[in-house]
Amino acid sequence: MLVLVSGDQRADVKRLRALLGLGKKRLRIAQPAEVLAHTGFEVGGVPPVGHEIPMRTLIDETLGRFETVWAAAGNAQAVFPIAYTELVALTSGEVVALAEAKG
Secondary structure, eight states, rough: EEEEEOOTOBBBBHHHHHTTTOOTTTOOOOHHHHHHHHHSSSSOOOOOOOOSSSEEEEEEGGGGGGGEEEEEEEETTOEEEEHHHHHHHOOOOOEEEEOOOOO
């Protein structure tokens, strides 16, 4: 599963577990080696599209505040612009509330 969250936000794993109906043992953040093994990309460079195996994609609703999103493009130093609506369409992303509450 690929979870897309704005760079100024952090995914709330508890919220994600509740959304998916999974417990601590069934859902956790992947380790860097696991990310590389499953996506072919290192942490910080995983693009939202172009994966050999299609992934279920969840998109945090806070990304919707941007008309254009700058997404990772294969490594931590490369990004590309994509319209938010196009990102949702190309990934078949499910827009949900995933960010940690600030406060």
